[in-house]
Amino acid sequence: MARGDLACRRRAVGQAWVLWIPAGLALALVVLPVAGLLVRTDYARLPALLTSSASLNALRLSLVTAGASTVACVLLGVPLAVVLARATGRGVRVLRAVVLLPLVLPPVVGGLALLFLFGSNGFLGRLLAEVADVRITFTTAAVVLAQTFVAMPFLVVSLEGALRGAGDRYEQVAATLGARPWTVFRRVTLPLLLPALGSGAVLSFARALGEFGATITFAGSLEGVTRTLPLEVYNQAEADVDSAVALALLLIVVAVVVIAVARPKAVEGRT
Structure with a gap:
């Protein structure tokens, strides 16, 4: 780059x-x-607070369920994003609005919706209980479902925007050369999605990690089963404020590490 151009840019x-x-x-x-949390933290008790059995169980459960929900978001969100980006018709706009609804709904409303669907009185929950003797509410699976419900739109938005920005000219060329739709998706569409997929997956994981409202409404707060780190912070806030502050700080650190480590890699893939 010329020095004159660089000076103009500066x-x-x-x-x-x-x-x-x-x-x-x-x-x-x-x-x-x-910074207020950092000032309020009791550093003398911090190691003991963070290594308690309740804290470690909540952290482990949060990481496991957030990872599982991120996988579910990728498996379900990638096809959905492709359909929304490439489909045409009047109904696509309505479908997009429905898919993005969890972004604007209060999480507790999403939890109620899941409860009335998969709960003992919900039509799908009753069907699963009668046919397969499967009950989802107040289980770890319910945590994963709640997290997937609130986190998947972040992935869909990232991927759909990337596909619309890239256009469909490469897919059209592959189709005119005789490639079948699945081959076009696997060889052309999916590589176009990879940079945005990394970014969207990170956002989904971070959102799932911090999920609270839908989880406590749909899955409850059972230690070692459904009590994730945000729920443990809420639980400790009523009993031990120092413990709640320490766990909140831990949650912030984990989220920052996840975004700082994974986000730059996703961004580098676009350049």
């Missing part, structure tokens, strides 16, 4: 100094509450 960036004012306020809005 001047153009310098002219936007006024953006630092709202940017600084936005950063403060995110950072200061976390």
Whole structure:
């Protein structure tokens, strides 16, 4: 790049100094509450609080269920994103709105919806109980379902946007050369999705890790079974504030590590 072009770009960036004012306020809005947790933390008791059996069980359950829900999001969300990006017709807009509904619904509403579907009085829950003697509510499977419900739209949004941005010209060329639809998807569409897939999976995992409302409504709060780390924070907030603060700090650290480690790799795949 020529020095003149570089200087022009630097001047153009310098002219936007006024953006630092709202940017600084936005950063403060995110950072200061976390700083408040750091100030409030009882560092003398921190190791004991974080290594208690309840804390370790909650952390293990959160990581396992968030990982399982992320896998479910990928298996179900990738085909759904392709359908939404490539399908045409008036009904696609309605379908997209329904798919993205968990993004705007309060999580507790999603939990109620799942409860009335898979609960003992729900039509699908009653059917599963009668036919296969399977009960989902208040089990670890219910946690995974709740997390998948709230996290999958993040993956779908990322993938659909990537597909629409890339266009379908490569798929059309492959089809004109005689490739079958499954071959086009496997050899052309899926490679186009990989960078966005990494980013979307990270967002889904982070969202699942912090899920609270749908989980406590649909799965309850049973230690070692459904009490994930956010639920343990809520539970400890009523009994031991220091423990709740320590667990909240742990949840923040885990989320930051996941995003910081995985997000740059996803971004590098686009460049």
